[in-house]
Amino acid sequence: MQIGMVGLGRMGGNMSERLRAAGHEVVGFDNDPAKSDVADLKALVDALAAPRAVWVMVPHGSPTTATVHALAELLSPGDVVIDGGNSRWTDDLEHANHLGDRGIGFVDVGVSGGVWGRTNGYALMVGGADPDVERLMPIFTALKPEGEFGFVHAGGVGAGHFTKMVHNGIEYGLMQAYAEGYELLAASDVVTDVPAVIKSWRKGTVIQSWLLDLLDRALEADDDLSELRGYAQDSGEGRWTVEAAINHAVPLPVITAALFARFGSRQDDSPAMKVIAALRNQFGGHAVTSAAGSVEKGADAPGADVTPPVG
Template identity: 75%
Template sequence: MRIGMVGLGRMGGNMAERLRRGGHEVIGYDRDPRVSDVGSLAELVDRLQPPRTVWVMVPSGEPTRAVVAELAELLSPGDLVVDGGNSHYADDRGHAERLGAKGIGFVDVGVSGGVWGLHQGYALMVGGTEEDVRRLMPIFETLKPEGEDGFVHAGGHGAGHFAKMVHNGIEYGMMQALAEGWELLEASDLVTDVAGCFRSWRSGTVIRSWLLDLLVRALEEDEELSRLRGYAEDSGEGRWAVQAAVEHAVPLPVITAALYARFASRQPDSPAMKVVAALRNQFGGHAVTSAEGGRAKGADSPGADVAPPIETEK
């Protein structure tokens, strides 16, 4: 097939290369002229023969909405737009309606595989009509890993990105569990080979997984992870998963806690913990640490003022 690819970053560029290796003709457009085959979206559309297929791999939100809006004006009835980025599922129905009014098809695809996808294939979670999905199957077959797994037509418009959102939420929880396990092992005086523990778990255990393999790889490169700062961004899909859980009244304690842990990682000095420390000092006289790093006396420390007596109701 001939396909246009908009966005040739780490994911889009590797996906375009995998498609080319699979025998497809890919015409790529990117704002970076060093990697782009054409100078504009209009030129990209002109280079494709009807019925055209354009796959969009740009950041979610306004960048994706802007590209889809521009394509709606450039494409013709019978053409097809694929959003393979990490878009919010709620945007997909709007795109489908806007493009459908002009006779243009729309398919949303949640893509997982990261930088390894070029060689190992990409897991694809697809939303759209049976007709549009069937038309894209040669592309999907090339992008997905070999074998039966790695692809699902999850449902109608929005289902692909909804499935990917849940996938990423699960990923948040799994990564957080591995991270907490590593921290606890590091804190123990009993365990002297933390990295070895994780290596040993790769075979014969119920927690063996690709994420565990990647953690072992990271520890082999830097056993103490001393070159890293304890700061983690979130892609947005963890937030959307928690929001969707509230809307559907589905409890997500693990995924929610993992998301909040990422928020906490961005606070060099937690405002909430300041309140907790102040309250502990007030009600229990517990010592607190000053902003300058010194340790202030608590109410029960030698030389501290005696805490006022508690008045009882008369």
């Protein structure tokens, strides 16, 4: 097949190379002229034979919306746009309606695989109309891992990104569980070789996974992770997963806690923990550490004359 690829960063660029290796023709456009095959979106559309297929791989939100709207003015009825970024599934419905008014199809694809996808293949979670998805199957087949797994047509428009949203929420929970287990091992006086423990778990255990393999790889490069700062961003999909759970009254305590743990990682000195320290000092006379770093004993703390409730 012939396909246009908009966005040639870490994901879009590697996906384009995997498609080319499978024999497909990819015409790429990126804001970086050094990466592009064409000068602009119009030139990309002009380089494709009708009916055209254009894959959008740019950051979610306004960049994706702007690209979809620009393509809507350039493409023709019968063409199809694929959004493979991490868009919110509700945006998919708006994009599909905007393009559908012009007779242009829309398919949303949740893509997992990261920088390893070019070699190992990408897991694809697809939403869209049956004819559009069927037409694009040669592209999906080239991108997915070999074998029967790694691809699902999850439903209509929005189903692909909704599925990827839940996938990423699960990822949050798994990563947090590994992180907490690692911290407990490292804090123990009993375990003397934490990296060796992680490595031993990679085979034959019920918690073996690709994420565990990646943790082992990270520890091989930095055995106590001292070169890293304990700070973790969130892509947005964890938040959307929790919001969807609230809207559907589905309890997600693990995923929600994992999301909040990432928020906590961004605090150098947690305001909530300051309150906890202050309260422990007030009611129990527990020692507290001042902002200057000195340790103060409790008993003479401000507010010590407050009369406790009776009963």
